[in-house]
Amino acid sequence: MTSEVLGLIQLGTRLDFLLDKLTKPISAKFPDLDIGISDPLGDPTEAYDSRRDQFHSTRILALLEDHIRSVRFDRLLGVASFDLYVPGMNFVFGEARLPGRVGVISTHRLLPRQPDQTSLLQDRVVKEAVHEIGHMKGLKHCERVSCVMHFSESLADTDIKSPNLCQECELQLKVSA
Numbered sequence: 001m002t003s004e005v006l007g008l009i010q011l012g013t014r015l016d017f018l019l020d021k022l023t024k025p026i027s028a029k030f031p032d033l034d035i036g037i038s039d040p041l042g043d044p045t046e047a048y049d050s051r052r053d054q055f056h057s058t059r060i061l062a063l064l065e066d067h068i069r070s071v072r073f074d075r076l077l078g079v080a081s082f083d084l085y086v087p088g089m090n091f092v093f094g095e096a097r098l099p100g101r102v103g104v105i106s107t108h109r110l111l112p113r114q115p116d117q118t119s120l121l122q123d124r125v126v127k128e129a130v131h132e133i134g135h136m137k138g139l140k141h142c143e144r145v146s147c148v149m150h151f152s153e154s155l156a157d158t159d160i161k162s163p164n165l166c167q168e169c170e171l172q173l174k175v176s177a
């Protein structure tokens, strides 16, 4: 199995989460990925919708696909603290090409009520990151609520699911690798 380098890239001028804290958990789930931290990208103003005061995540994917040509990474996962949406939905926790080289997640809706619940935030961010990387690697949504590839419509969905792929998704990943 050839190893690929996934770059974590901060989107926007500030982040509520340290990207370093994602590297270990992600390589534990995807041993074929080397994880690096890319230089941050500024606010993706082209993706901003002022009426909604949110950023269009699909437009961010297009920006990342453009940006990846100028960096040394095989894949890029954008991490933002601003709110993301796709038309037809109030918000999304993240989005990724299926399959593809880019994905994006936001911590905006993942922040715990108590700011000191940092391990809860960590768990949530890891789950959303693993979920989007799963899409980038070709995995679709899984019907098992405990599988990390289950679609999170609300924070409750995210909290219920585990950070792991179920056996079938794991198998699928091996088949398509």
Ligand SMILES: [Zn+2]
Residues within 6 Å of the ligand: 131, 135, 141, 151
């Ligand atoms: Zn998904």
Ligand SMILES: [Zn+2]
Residues within 6 Å of the ligand: 142, 143, 144, 147, 148, 149, 150, 165, 166, 167, 168, 169, 170
């Ligand atoms: Zn699954």
